[in-house]
Amino acid sequence: MQPLLEIKNLSVSFETDDGMLPAVKDVSLSINKGEVLGLVGESGCGKSVTAMSVLRLLPSPPGKIMGGTVRYGDQDLLQIPIDALRSIRGNKISMIFQEPMTALSPLHRIGTQLVEALRMHRTQSKQAAWKEAETWLTKVGIPDAAERMHAYPHQLSGGMRQRVMIAMGLMLDPDLIIADEPTTALDVTIQAQIFDLIREMRKNETAMLLITHDMGVIWEMCTHVAVMYASEIVETGPLEQLFKDPIHPYTKALLAVIPGSATPGERLAAIPGQVASPLDYPKGCHFQDRCRYAFERCQRNHPDLYRHDDRCVRCFLAEENP
Ligand SMILES: Nc1ncnc2c1ncn2[C@@H]1O[C@H](COP(=O)(O)OP(=O)(O)OP(=O)(O)O)[C@@H](O)[C@H]1O
Numbered sequence: 001m002q003p004l005l006e007i008k009n010l011s012v013s014f015e016t017d018d019g020m021l022p023a024v025k026d027v028s029l030s031i032n033k034g035e036v037l038g039l040v041g042e043s044g045c046g047k048s049v050t051a052m053s054v055l056r057l058l059p060s061p062p063g064k065i066m067g068g069t070v071r072y073g074d075q076d077l078l079q080i081p082i083d084a085l086r087s088i089r090g091n092k093i094s095m096i097f098q099e100p101m102t103a104l105s106p107l108h109r110i111g112t113q114l115v116e117a118l119r120m121h122r123t124q125s126k127q128a129a130w131k132e133a134e135t136w137l138t139k140v141g142i143p144d145a146a147e148r149m150h151a152y153p154h155q156l157s158g159g160m161r162q163r164v165m166i167a168m169g170l171m172l173d174p175d176l177i178i179a180d181e182p183t184t185a186l187d188v189t190i191q192a193q194i195f196d197l198i199r200e201m202r203k204n205e206t207a208m209l210l211i212t213h214d215m216g217v218i219w220e221m222c223t224h225v226a227v228m229y230a231s232e233i234v235e236t237g238p239l240e241q242l243f244k245d246p247i248h249p250y251t252k253a254l255l256a257v258i259p260g261s262a263t264p265g266e267r268l269a270a271i272p273g274q275v276a277s278p279l280d281y282p283k284g285c286h287f288q289d290r291c292r293y294a295f296e297r298c299q300r301n302h303p304d305l306y307r308h309d310d311r312c313v314r315c316f317l318a319e320e321n322p
């Protein structure tokens with residue numbers, strides 16, 4: 001079966017005063033219909049840059065896609081004309097951001113923005129679109145939806161704004177939702193409500209790429225996991241296998257910092273040491289300085305992603321001890 005979305009060998013760099021900063025290196029990920037792929041890793045490892053690249057939303061310059069393909073249907077999203085891409089954004093592939101104000105304009109009423117998004121992709125009268133948008137606000141749990149349609153984003157609480165963005169992300173019935181830390185800015189009770197909402201609304205049909213720091217959220221929401229470290233994918237696999245039997249030492253460390261098992265709301269606690277700067281990645285394995293299993297080969301060579309059953313792992317230890 002052809003995956004719904006297939007990212008292959010994606011590399012993205014930023015131009016800096018000190019040279020090209022490799023934010024994403026050779027990332028390959030695929031998502032099938034109905035799957036929820038969790039993308040997890042410490043701050044700065046390249047999760048958002050990967051997600052933004054799918055719909056070519058990175059500012060360029062300084063961002064530059066150095067190589068790779070993003071196949072959706074029979075199209076490469078990195079190559080198609082911008083008009084063709086616009087007809088996919090929001091409609092076929094939508095994005096829910098951490099901070100709703102990146103997607104909502106402060107200058108226009110919520111209703112106007114929802115109506116505009118609906119009418120951009122569908123032939124629908126203004127009145128019909130207004131009614132539909134209002135129904136969506138009710139669906140995502142916004143009280144007095146008719147009245148809220150006239151509000152500006154700043155007149156709503158953070159949780160309400162996030163609900164508006166979820167409505168916007170779901171109302172066109174996309175094939176894929178990319179959610180980049182959709183609840184990190186919200187308090188814990190509201191986080192749980194928002195995830196319940198996303199779960200209920202996508203009805204297990206819509207595929208999702210869910211970016212989070214939170215292994216508890218991954219456990220609750222995802223079917224598959226991809227672990228990123230220092231611009232690279234280091235392990236991918238089906239959820240249960242990866243949680244029960246993590247192979248990469250970094251995945252092990254991420255899971256070990258959750259006391260007992262996955263607890264919702266738990267953020268990644270500190271793993272000793274620091275992620276190397278992208279301008280200064282070591283020659284061998286990017287994780288070698290923090291890895292208690294590192295051996296000589298890890299300093300000398302850079303490990304490739306190695307296939308291990310239906311998992312992929314970037315680690316010499318796994319390759320040498322299959
Ligand atoms: N607009 C930008 N200009 C320059 N560098 C950037 C830009 N956006 C991201 N980067 C760099 O790219 C690298 C990857 O960043 P990215 O935002 O993808 O990390 P992340 O995994 O999403 O982290 P977080 O968990 O903190 O959101 C980082 O080194 C970051 O500093």
Ligand SMILES: [Mg+2]
Pocket residue numbers: 047048049180
């Ligand atoms: Mg991010």
